[in-house]
Amino acid sequence: MRTRAALLLAAAAPAVATAAAVVLKAGGWELAATRHEIRLSPRPHPRCPDCRGEGGWWSEGPYPGGELCWCWDRPTRRLRLLPVRDPWADEPPF
Numbered sequence: 001m002r003t004r005a006a007l008l009l010a011a012a013a014p015a016v017a018t019a020a021a022v023v024l025k026a027g028g029w030e031l032a033a034t035r036h037e038i039r040l041s042p043r044p045h046p047r048c049p050d051c052r053g054e055g056g057w058w059s060e061g062p063y064p065g066g067e068l069c070w071c072w073d074r075p076t077r078r079l080r081l082l083p084v085r086d087p088w089a090d091e092p093p094f
């Protein structure tokens with residue numbers, strides 16, 4: 001019974017990761033994970049009626065410049081991870 005549960009869990013992990021990636025991309029988010037944090041950064045919404053998924057536009061005139069679209073104006077979400085404590089901190093590195 002435990003072997004079967006372990007196999008089902010191992011098979012479900014890639015499916016869950018794929019589903020999460022699809023949902024994040026459809027909602028206009030980018031997932032980045034490092035050893036220090038997990039970060040969700042906003043991306044332009046793919047079906048935005050104003051910018052058509054490009055995230056903004058360039059203004060014309062004597063002072064051209066770029067403007068961000070409203071669909072990109074969301075805060076970045078961060079989850080900081082605790083540092084892993086080294087069990088052999090007093091040992092020399094070499």
